[in-house]
Amino acid sequence: MTQLNAAHLSLSYDNTHIIHDLSVTIPTHKITALVGPNGCGKSTLLRGISRLLKPRRGNVVLDTHDIWSMPTKELAKRLGILPQGPVAPEGLTVHELVAQGRYPHQSWLQQWSPEDERITLEALEITDIAAFADRPVDTLSGGQRQRAWIAMTLAQDSDLILLDEPTTFLDLAYQIDVLNLLHDLNVERGKTIVMVLHDLNQACRYADFLVALCGGEIRAQGAPSEVVTEDLVNSVFGVESRIMQDPITDTPLIIPISHRRKTNLTETVLPSREMNLMPERETA
Amino acid sequence: MSAKNPPRPSWITLRPRGAKFSYRIDRRVPLIALIIATFTIVVLVFSINYGQYNMTVGDVVLTLLGLNKDHPDYRNFALVVHTFRLPRILLSFLVGMALATSGTIMQGITRNPLADPYLLGVSSGAGLAAVVLIVAVKTISLYWLPWAALGGALLTAAGIYTFAWKNGTSSPIRLILIGIAIEAVLAAVTSTILLFGQINDVQQAYVWLAGSVYGRNWEHVYAIGGWLLIFLPAAMLMARQLNTLGLGEDTAKGLGQRVEWQRGVLLFISVTLAAVAVSVSGTIGFIGLIAPHITRRLVGPSHEGLIPASALFGGALLVLADLVGRWVIAPSELPIGVVTAMIGAPYFMYLLYRNRNA
Numbered sequence: 001m002t003q004l005n006a007a008h009l010s011l012s013y014d015n016t017h018i019i020h021d022l023s024v025t026i027p028t029h030k031i032t033a034l035v036g037p038n039g040c041g042k043s044t045l046l047r048g049i050s051r052l053l054k055p056r057r058g059n060v061v062l063d064t065h066d067i068w069s070m071p072t073k074e075l076a077k078r079l080g081i082l083p084q085g086p087v088a089p090e091g092l093t094v095h096e097l098v099a100q101g102r103y104p105h106q107s108w109l110q111q112w113s114p115e116d117e118r119i120t121l122e123a124l125e126i127t128d129i130a131a132f133a134d135r136p137v138d139t140l141s142g143g144q145r146q147r148a149w150i151a152m153t154l155a156q157d158s159d160l161i162l163l164d165e166p167t168t169f170l171d172l173a174y175q176i177d178v179l180n181l182l183h184d185l186n187v188e189r190g191k192t193i194v195m196v197l198h199d200l201n202q203a204c205r206y207a208d209f210l211v212a213l214c215g216g217e218i219r220a221q222g223a224p225s226e227v228v229t230e231d232l233v234n235s236v237f238g239v240e241s242r243i244m245q246d247p248i249t250d251t252p253l254i255i256p257i258s259h260r261r262k263t264n265l266t267e268t269v270l271p272s273r274e275m276n277l278m279p280e281r282e283t284a
Numbered sequence: 285m286s287a288k289n290p291p292r293p294s295w296i297t298l299r300p301r302g303a304k305f306s307y308r309i310d311r312r313v314p315l316i317a318l319i320i321a322t323f324t325i326v327v328l329v330f331s332i333n334y335g336q337y338n339m340t341v342g343d344v345v346l347t348l349l350g351l352n353k354d355h356p357d358y359r360n361f362a363l364v365v366h367t368f369r370l371p372r373i374l375l376s377f378l379v380g381m382a383l384a385t386s387g388t389i390m391q392g393i394t395r396n397p398l399a400d401p402y403l404l405g406v407s408s409g410a411g412l413a414a415v416v417l418i419v420a421v422k423t424i425s426l427y428w429l430p431w432a433a434l435g436g437a438l439l440t441a442a443g444i445y446t447f448a449w450k451n452g453t454s455s456p457i458r459l460i461l462i463g464i465a466i467e468a469v470l471a472a473v474t475s476t477i478l479l480f481g482q483i484n485d486v487q488q489a490y491v492w493l494a495g496s497v498y499g500r501n502w503e504h505v506y507a508i509g510g511w512l513l514i515f516l517p518a519a520m521l522m523a524r525q526l527n528t529l530g531l532g533e534d535t536a537k538g539l540g541q542r543v544e545w546q547r548g549v550l551l552f553i554s555v556t557l558a559a560v561a562v563s564v565s566g567t568i569g570f571i572g573l574i575a576p577h578i579t580r581r582l583v584g585p586s587h588e589g590l591i592p593a594s595a596l597f598g599g600a601l602l603v604l605a606d607l608v609g610r611w612v613i614a615p616s617e618l619p620i621g622v623v624t625a626m627i628g629a630p631y632f633m634y635l636l637y638r639n640r641n642a
Contacts, residue, residue, distance in 0.1 A: 014451075052534050076540025083534035089395070089585040092530075093294050096586055099308075103528050104540035111524055111588075112297050112308040121290045133291035156539065 008058035033207035050081040076104035084164040088137035095133040101155030143174025313589030324600040377599040382561040384598020387572030389554035392526035401558035401572035408470040409440025419481035437559035495568035495621020523587035570628020
C-alpha cells in the first residue's frame with residue numbers, strides 16, 4: 001500500500017507560477033489521468049508529485065514521509081517516473097535500457113545482482129519486448145520504444161508509476177497498445193498509475209480517476225462517468241460538445257462540436273442529449 | 285514467465301567469488317580490449333625501436349624485459365631505452381589515457397559525442413598560466429611550469445562551474461556556453477601577453493601550447509601515473525552513474541540518482557585528469573574527442589567497459605601520434621599536438637557531417 005498525497009502545493013518555474021495551493025490524493029491501485037488544455041499545469045503537477053520539481057509551498061507525502069526528505073533511492077524504489085519523450089543514448093540496447101531501471105537497487109560495489117537479472121528479464125517479458133532485447137533502442141518503432149521505456153520503469157519495481165504523456169507522438173495503434181499495457185499492469189500487478197494524457201476520450205476510457213486541470217487549478221476530480229459533463233468540457237477545454245456513452249466501455253465519449261459544420265448538422269445529424277445513442281451491438 | 289528461452293544479456297557480469305563486488309561490462313569488451321592491447325604493445329615496441337640509435341626490435345623487447353644483460357651493447361641499449369625513449373613514450377601513453385578517460389566522461393555528462401576534455405576551459409586556463417610563466421614572469425624556474433598549468437586549469441574549470449551554477453543546478457548547456465565565453469577571454473589575454481613577449485620566449489611558449497612530450501623524464505611519468513592510478517578506477521566505479529545520466533536528467537532523477545552531486549564528482553574527475561595531462565604535455569587536442577568516440581562504436585555506450593577500453597585506445601593513439609611526429613620530418617620532430625590535430629581535424633569534420641541531422 002503506497003499512498004501519494006499532495007497538500008497545498010504551489011509550483012512554479014523561475015517566476016512563472018503554474019500551480020497555486022493545490023491538494024490532491026492519488027487513489028491507490030487505480031489508474032489516474034491528469035487532463036486539461038495546454039499550459040494548464042498537468043505536466044507540472046506530475047513533476048511536482050514525483051520530485052522532479054521542488055514545490056514553492058506545500059508538500060507531497062508518500063505514506064507518512066515527505067518525498068523531499070526521503071533518500072532519493074528509497075523514493076525511486078517506490079515511485080517510478082517516466083518523463084515525456086525520453087531519448088536513449090545511440091546504440092544502447094533494449095536489454096541494457098531496461099537493466100538501468102535497477103539503479104535504485106544497486107550500490108557502489110554491488111552493481112549487478114542475480115535479482116537484478118531476474119527482474120530485468122521479467123520486465124522484458126511483461127512488456128512483450130524480449131524478442132528484440134538485443135536491438136538498439138534508437139532502431140525501434142515509436143510504440144516498441146515506449147514499451148522499452150515502460151519496461152525500464154517496471155524494472156525499478158515500484159508500486160507507483162507516473163508517466164508524462166506516454167502516448168504523445170505515437171500512432172493511434174501504438175497509443176492503444178501502450179494504454180492497454182498500462183491497464184494490464186494496473187489490473188494484473190496492482191500498480192498505481194498516474195499519467196498525463198492529451199486525449200480526453202482515452203482518459204475516460206482507461207482511467208479510474210480523472211483530475212481535470214485548468215489554469216493550475218483542479219476543476220473536477222473523480223470517476224470519469226461522474227465528473228465528465230458537457231459543462232466541464234466547456235469550462236476546462238473551451239469546447240462545446242455532446243457526451244455519449246462509449247459503446248465499448250460504457251465510459252463517457254466526448255464529441256466536440258465542429259464550428260464549420262455545426263449550422264447545418266445540429267438539427268439533423270447531431271443527437272439531442274436525451275436520445276440514447278448507444279448503437280445496438282450484435283452479440284455474436 | 286513464458287517457457288521461451290530468455291534473451292541472452294548483451295553483457296558479462298564480473299562477480300568474483302567471495303567478494304562483495306559485481307561489475308557489468310558489454311560482452312564485446314574483452315575481445316576489443318585484447319585487440320587494442322595488442323595494438324598498443326606493437327606500437328610501443330616500434331616506437332621505442334625508432335630513433336637515431338639503431339637497434340633491432342628483438343633487442344628492444346629483450347632490453348625492456350631485462351633478458352639480455354650479457355649482450356655487449358646492453359649498456360647502450362639500456363641508456364637509449366630506459367633514459368631517452370621510454371619516459372616520453374610512456375608519458376604519451378599515460379597522457380592519452382588521461383585525455384581519453386576525461387573525454388569519455390565529458391561526452392557522457394553532456395550527452396554530446398562532440399564534447400572534449402577541454403570543455404571546461406582546462407586548455408585555456410593552463411595555457412594562460414604557462415604563457416604567463418614562460419613569457420611574462422621570467423624569474424620563476426620552468427620547473428614549476430606543470431604546477432602553474434595545473435593550477436590555471438583547475439582554477440578556470442572551477443570558475444566556469446561556479447558561473448554556470450543557477451538555482452541549485454549547473455546544466456550542461458550552461459556549462460558549455462559559459463565555458464566558451466571564459467575561454468574566449470582567456471585566449472585574448474594569452475594572445476596579448478604573447479604579442480609583447482620576447483621572440484625566444486614566445487617560441488618556447490608556442491611549443492608548449494601546441495602540446496609536446498619532448499624532453500620529458502620519469503618524474504613527469506610518475507606524476508601523471510599516480511593521478512591515473514586513483515582516478516581511472518574511480519571513473520570506472522562511477523561508470524554506472526554516467527550510464528544513468530545518459531538517459532537524461534529527469535529520468536536519472538526518477539531512478540533515484542542525485543544528479544547534481546554525481547555530475548559534480550564526475551566533472552571533477554574529468555577536469556582533474558585533463559588538467560594533469562595538460563600540465564605535463566601542453567594542450568594536445570582531439571585525442572579526448574576521438575578515442576572515446578571510436579571505442580564507443582566498438583564496445584557500445586555502456587561506460588563500465590567503455591572507460592577502460594577508450595583509455596587504452598587513447599594511450600595507443602597518442603604513442604602512435606608521437607611516433608609519427610618523430611618520423612615525418614626526421615631528424616626534426618613535429619610537436620605531438622600538431623600530429624593529433626592533423627589526424628583529428630578531418631575526423632572531427634566527419635563526425636560533424638555524420639551528426640548534421642542530430
